[in-house]
Amino acid sequence: MRAIAAIARKDLRLLFRDKGDVFFTFVFPVIMAVLFSFVFGGGGGGGGMIDLAVVRESDSTLARGLADDLAKDPSFTTTSFETREAAADAVRAGKATAAVILPKSLDAGLEGLFSGQGIAIDVVVDPSRRAEAGLIQGKLNELTFRQFPKLFSNGTEMKRAYSAARDSIANTRGLSPTQKLLGAGMITAAESFSSSIGGEPTADTGAASASDGAFFAPIAVKVEELAPRAGRPRAAFDVTFPQGIVWGLAGCFGAFAASLVTERSRGTLDRLRLAPITAFHLITGKALACLVTGLFVQALVFTVAIVFFGARIAQPAMLVVAAFAAAFAFAGLAMALAAFCRTEAEANGAGRGAILILALIGGGTVPLFFMPPFLRTLSYGSPFRWAVAAIEGPFWRDTPLSEQVVPLVVLIAIGFLGWIVGARALWRPFAR
Amino acid sequence: MLALRDIRRRFGHTIAVDGLTLEVRAGEVFGLLGPNGAGKSTTIAIATGLLLPDSGSVDLLGMGSPSDPKVRMHLGLAPQEITLYAELTARENLRFFADLYGVADARARVDELLALVELDARAHDRVSTFSGGMKRRLNLAAALVHDPRLVLLDEPTAGVDPQSRNRILELVRRLAGEGKTVVYTTHYMEEAAKICDRVGVVDHGRLLDVGTVAELVARHGGQSAVTVERDGVEQRILTADPVAEVARQFTFVDGGADGGTGPVTGVRIERPDLETVFLALTGRSLRE
Numbered sequence: 001m002r003a004i005a006a007i008a009r010k011d012l013r014l015l016f017r018d019k020g021d022v023f024f025t026f027v028f029p030v031i032m033a034v035l036f037s038f039v040f041g042g043g044g045g046g047g048g049m050i051d052l053a054v055v056r057e058s059d060s061t062l063a064r065g066l067a068d069d070l071a072k073d074p075s076f077t078t079t080s081f082e083t084r085e086a087a088a089d090a091v092r093a094g095k096a097t098a099a100v101i102l103p104k105s106l107d108a109g110l111e112g113l114f115s116g117q118g119i120a121i122d123v124v125v126d127p128s129r130r131a132e133a134g135l136i137q138g139k140l141n142e143l144t145f146r147q148f149p150k151l152f153s154n155g156t157e158m159k160r161a162y163s164a165a166r167d168s169i170a171n172t173r174g175l176s177p178t179q180k181l182l183g184a185g186m187i188t189a190a191e192s193f194s195s196s197i198g199g200e201p202t203a204d205t206g207a208a209s210a211s212d213g214a215f216f217a218p219i220a221v222k223v224e225e226l227a228p229r230a231g232r233p234r235a236a237f238d239v240t241f242p243q244g245i246v247w248g249l250a251g252c253f254g255a256f257a258a259s260l261v262t263e264r265s266r267g268t269l270d271r272l273r274l275a276p277i278t279a280f281h282l283i284t285g286k287a288l289a290c291l292v293t294g295l296f297v298q299a300l301v302f303t304v305a306i307v308f309f310g311a312r313i314a315q316p317a318m319l320v321v322a323a324f325a326a327a328f329a330f331a332g333l334a335m336a337l338a339a340f341c342r343t344e345a346e347a348n349g350a351g352r353g354a355i356l357i358l359a360l361i362g363g364g365t366v367p368l369f370f371m372p373p374f375l376r377t378l379s380y381g382s383p384f385r386w387a388v389a390a391i392e393g394p395f396w397r398d399t400p401l402s403e404q405v406v407p408l409v410v411l412i413a414i415g416f417l418g419w420i421v422g423a424r425a426l427w428r429p430f431a432r
Numbered sequence: 433m434l435a436l437r438d439i440r441r442r443f444g445h446t447i448a449v450d451g452l453t454l455e456v457r458a459g460e461v462f463g464l465l466g467p468n469g470a471g472k473s474t475t476i477a478i479a480t481g482l483l484l485p486d487s488g489s490v491d492l493l494g495m496g497s498p499s500d501p502k503v504r505m506h507l508g509l510a511p512q513e514i515t516l517y518a519e520l521t522a523r524e525n526l527r528f529f530a531d532l533y534g535v536a537d538a539r540a541r542v543d544e545l546l547a548l549v550e551l552d553a554r555a556h557d558r559v560s561t562f563s564g565g566m567k568r569r570l571n572l573a574a575a576l577v578h579d580p581r582l583v584l585l586d587e588p589t590a591g592v593d594p595q596s597r598n599r600i601l602e603l604v605r606r607l608a609g610e611g612k613t614v615v616y617t618t619h620y621m622e623e624a625a626k627i628c629d630r631v632g633v634v635d636h637g638r639l640l641d642v643g644t645v646a647e648l649v650a651r652h653g654g655q656s657a658v659t660v661e662r663d664g665v666e667q668r669i670l671t672a673d674p675v676a677e678v679a680r681q682f683t684f685v686d687g688g689a690d691g692g693t694g695p696v697t698g699v700r701i702e703r704p705d706l707e708t709v710f711l712a713l714t715g716r717s718l719r720e
Contacts, residue, residue, distance in 0.1 A: 002531055002534055003531065003532050003534070005531075006528055006531035006532055007532070009528075010517065010520070010524075010528045013519075013520060013524065014517060014519055014520065017519040017520075018519065266513060266515065267511050267513040267515040268515045268516070268517065270477075270482050270509075270511060270515065271509070271511065271515045271529070271574070272532065273482065274480055274481075274482065274504055274507070274509055275504075275529070275532040275533055276501040276502065276504060276505045276533065276534075277501070277532060278501070
C-alpha cells in the first residue's frame with residue numbers, strides 16, 4: 001500500500017509541476033465548457049435532424065396522417081413509442097429531442113375545429129432544447145394543415161365536425177339570432193366546399209395555409225418540459241459542462257499516458273520495476289493518481305458550473321458514482337494508451353490525436369444531437385459518449401437509475417480493460 | 433554473490449551477449465571493461481532481471497533469479513541513463529524510491545544518502561537544475577536507498593567533469609569499504625585500474641578474460657618498454673624488469689649500434705596496462 005501511495009503521490013506532484021498538463025487538465029475544460037455554452041447558447045437548435053419520439057394514441061385519419069407526415073418530414077427522425085411514458089423516457093435519456101403525443105382526444109379537437117377549441121397535441125421536450133420545441137410547434141401546425149384536405153374529403157369525419165360546430169353556435173349564449181344564422185350559413189357553405197374538393201395539397205400550399213390560418217389556431221400544442229429541477233431552468237451550460245468534464249478527463253488521461261511513456265523511454269520505469277513491487281502496485285499507483293486527478297477535475301468543473309452559472313445537480317449521490325466511473329475509465333485508458341505508445345512522440349502525437357477523434361465522435365465537442373445518424377452510431381465506440389451519458393444523467397437529465405446502469409457498466413469495463421492491458425504491457429520484459 | 437552462467441542474448445540479428453560466464457565474489461569491486469557496444473549494459477540488465485537471457489542462468493546470492501522480487505530486493509542499480517524525475521527535488525526523488533522499497537525511517541536514510549553524495553545543500557532543489565555530475569551522484573544515491581548488498585553501476589562516470597568523477601570513484605571505494613559488492617561497468621581503463629579488485633574484459637558480448645589488473649597485465653600485457661636517450665638518439669628496449677634495465681643502461685656509455693654514444697640524457701619507462709591487455713586480447717584499442 002505504501003508503494004502504491006508513493007507512486008500516486010509522485011505522479012500527482014509531477015502533474016502539478018508541468019504547466020502544460022495543468023492547463024490541459026484543469027483550465028482547458030472550464031474554458032471549453034464556457035465557450036461551448038455560448039456557442040450553443042439558448043439550448044442549441046440549428047442544423048441537423050431532430051429526433052422525435054411519436055406516440056399515436058388515436059387511430060383517427062388525422063392522427064395517422066400526422067404521424068406519417070412527421071415521419072416523412074426531412075426535419076425529423078421519428079421513432080414510434082407505445083406509451084407517452086416510454087417516449088418521455090427516451091427524451092430524458094437523450095435519445096429523442098422531444099416527444100409528440102397524438103392523444104385520443106385528437107378527434108374531439110377536430111369536432112371543435114370551427115368552434116375555437118383547436119386540435120390538442122402534447123409535446124414533451126428536453127428542457128435544454130427549447131429552441132427545437134418552437135420549431136416542432138411550427139412544424140406541427142404546418143403538418144396539421146396538410147391534413148385538412150384529407151379531412152374535408154372524409155365525409156364522416158367532417159360531418160361530425162360540422163355538426164359539432166352547428167351545435168356549438170346554436171348553444172352559445174350572447175349571439176343574436178342574426179349572428180347565429182350567419183354562423184350556420186358559413187358552416188353550410190364550408191360543408192358544401194369540402195364535399196367539392198379532394199386530393200393532396202402541395203407542401204407550399206400547406207405552408208401557406210399554416211401561416212394564413214394561424215389566426216384561428218387549428219391546433220393547440222401543449223408543451224411540457226421534463227421533470228424540472230428544483231428552482232433552476234435548464235440551459236446550454238447543462239450540456240456543455242459535462243463536455244468540459246470529459247475534456248478534463250481527456251487532458252489528465254493524456255498527461256498520465258505521456259508520463260508513463262516518458263518513464264519507459266527514459267529508463268525510470270526500469271528502476272521502478274527493480275523495486276520489490278508487482279505490476280499491480282505500479283499500475284494501481286499510477287491509475288490511482290489519474291483517478292484522483294480525474295475526480296478533482298470534475299469537482300472543479302462542477303464547482304464552476306454551480307457557483308458561476310447557477311447549475312443544480314439533480315442526483316448528487318449518483319453524480320459522485322458517475323464521476324468515479326468516468327475517472328476510472330479514463331485512468332484505465334491512460335494505462336492502455338501508454339502500453340501502445342513506445343515513445344513520447346507517439347504519446348503526444350498519435351495518442352492525443354486518438355483522444356481528439358474519440359472526443360469528436362463521442363460528443364466531446366459537438367453535442368451528439370447535432371450529429372448525423374451515422375456519427376451517432378459511431379459514438380457508441382467512444383468512451384467520451386459513455387462518460388457524457390453517465391454524467392448528464394444524474395447532473396441534469398434526472399434519468400432513472402435503470403437508465404444510468406449501462407453507461408456506468410461500460411465505463412467501469414473500459415477502466416478494467418485498460419488497466420489489464422497496461423499492466424501486461426508494462427511488465428512484459430519480466431515475463432519474456 | 434552474483435553468478436552468470438553461459439548467458440546468451442540476441443536482439444534480432446545482433447548478438448549482444450555470447451555465452452558469457454562470470455562470477456562476482458562477495459565484497460569485491462568487479463569491473464566490466466569494454467568499449468561501447470561490447471554488451472556490458474545488456475549483461476547488467478540480465479544480471480538485474482530486467483532482461484531475460486535467451487539461454488543461460490543468473491543466480492544472485494545463491495537465492496536464484498533476480499526476476500523474483502525477493503531476490504531483486506538485495507540489488508541496487510544505477511543505470512547509465514539518469515533515471516530520476518527531473519521535476520522532483522533531490523529529496524523527493526530519494527524519498528520516493530525509499531517508499532517504494534519500504535525503507536524504515538525513510539527520512540533519516542534520505543538525509544544520510546544526501547550527505548553521502550554531498551548533495552545535502554541542494555536537497556530541496558529540482559533535479560532539472562543540477563549539473564551532470566550532481567545528477568550522476570544522485571542517480572547513484574537512488575541505487576543505495578534500500579541498502580542493497582550488491583550494487584551495479586553502469587558507466588556511472590559517463591559525461592561528468594573530473595571533479596565529480598573523482599567523487600564518484602571515492603564513493604565506490606567507500607561502498608566497498610562498507611562490505612558491499614560492486615559491479616562497475618566502464619570503458620575508462622584508468623577507472624577500472626584504480627578502483628576494481630578484479631576486471632573482466634568484454635568485447636562482442638564475450639568475456640575474454642578475468643583477473644586482477646596485475647594478473648591480466650602479466651598474462652596479456654607483455655614486456656615493459658624502456659626508452660633510453662643518448663646524444664639525441666632514442667633506443668627502445670623491451671624487458672621484463674624495466675628498473676634493472678634502466679640501472680644497467682647507466683653503467684655504460686656506448687649504446688651500441690642502435691643507441692648512440694655518450695651519457696644517458698633521458699629515460700622513459702612504459703609499463704603494460706589494461707589498454708595493452710585489451711589490445712592484446714582483441715587486436716584493437718579500447719578507445720577505437
